[in-house]
Amino acid sequence: MLFPEIEPNEQGMLNVSPLHSIYWERSGNPNGLSVLIIHGGPGGGSSPSYRRYFDPKKFNIVQFDQRGCGRSTPHSELEENTTHHLIEDIEKIRQLLKIESWHVFGGSWGSTLSLIYAIQYTEKVLSLTLRGIFLCRQHELTWFYQKGASEIFSEEFDLYQSVIPLNERGNLINAFHKRLTSQDRSERTQAAHAWTRWEMSTSYLKPKEFSINKATNDNFSDSFARIECHYFINNIFLEENYILKNINKLKGIPVSIVQGRYDVVCPMRSAWDLNKALPTSKLYVIDNAGHSMKEIGISKRLIELTNELANSFSNL
Template identity: 40%
Template sequence: MDALYPPLRPYDSGLLDVGDGNRVYWEVCGNPEGKPAVVLHGGPGAGTSPLSRRHFDPSAYRIVLFDQRGAGRSVPSITAPETDLAVNTTWHLVADMERLREHLGIERWLVFGGSWGATLALAYVETHPRRVSEMVLRGVFTVRQRELDWLYRGGAAQLYPEYWAEFLEPLPPERRDDPLAGYAELLADPRTREAAAVAWSSWEGSIGTLIPDERLRNAHREPGFALTFARAGVHYFTHGAWLEEGQLIRDAGRLAGIPGFIVQGRYDVVCPPATAYELYQAWPGARLCLVNNAGHAVTEPETLKQLRVATDEFRRSEHRA
């Protein structure tokens, strides 16, 4: 954790009405006159973490965090049976980011995201490139079918067969060829919802680090976290995140002129490095750092170090709040 800045607390926060009955939790910390940066959490549905404030020099950055629709402290929760998931899509989240930017009076901001947060970052920046000063991405994920198949149809299972068996265990045998569809049914049934959510979430928590980390696995098995993480993930991934196949790589040319730093674990089993490398090739001017002693998790030491290298470098760039 030496690569992180010291813990800090928000100096401002609130709930922003973004329409459709949703209010999004947001907070700001650091320097009120600093370079604006927004952090996009993963999952989808994982919610913000105090650790995410600590990637940035608080004397130089105005650091914005928010919980995406239905996650964390945003309301209503995605886990509530009455919550309308039809108004919780990638493009709703992109629109929410624009509302938040305008609400905070920010002209341009650095966009920072990992895993699903990298997906949302790319969708946002390709839609609103003039509102972005730089990007820092980690563990790149673009929701292409091959990426979903790797994670949920047996690719990663070749490396972690024991955890894959746990992932499949709640599914009836006839549903194991299509785990996404099977989990959608389990999560819709109050009798099976919690156990299914824990099994779904535990799979990613079990394979997220180069060296298995029981603390991460246990955190993913906590029912409150798992329910949001699983329901949001299945909802988004069964719809391909409302993206055309290959869209985010196809449209990476729109990022031309936006400085970018991609930090990618060489042994990331959740989001394999091939996707980050394809994005690097398609994004004019981006830099790619392949971390040779890391997997997917943001907490791995060399990953944290390289993320700080990126934010420390970009803090010197001209900014306009």
């Protein structure tokens, strides 16, 4: 279903502060429709496979690694790493590439950041294509990291919390944050592996070994776990329910939402609430899928949507 593999035709490092430099790239047709891909996590980093969701003859495909992850530097850095910083980084990339406005594509935390960027820079967003909606409300964090998903993937949840002493399990995000910011490298690594494995083992309707094995990559798991936990313990540095409170700003933007019915990481409720709050949006529920964009039904629908996007704008 995916388009053929392609390589970037332009890439670089953008200094966004005296501390941080972020990796960016673009591929496909430089004169095509500009689309920004926002990766998940936070701390997940971009992937070459994301390019394959867009017809390279029709799209100018832009990706970047958010602060502290992927090829951005310094690796796993938490200082000057907030939602506000990431939004401003996106704007700096747009200005660097001299793109007037663009389509935005994001899943999981990428959907969160896409929505926040569109709220704050509405005039720069032509459309939103979102997958695995995460609104980062407190009950969503509790569901996945404390109690909820634990009742479905019980064996994996026990592995996740096993690195935390019994007397600290009443608030697992706090307990992990303490260890992920520890000076004890062994303690930090153990916590990072456990945190990352938990998400990787629950991302598919049927768990995949190749996903679970990502947790054993020290470089990936350290930035993924540390940055995620850093954002979540700080409620992504925004007021509770920020997105739905500001949803009216998106009424003029076409929004497509693709959601796996059995997504345990970012449950269906968030996509449903977003669709209800934004009646102009279109919700596509994939009944035989979990969280990952690589689930067959999700991949198929996303490609259908990007093809429709290319066709609709080429006819204007």
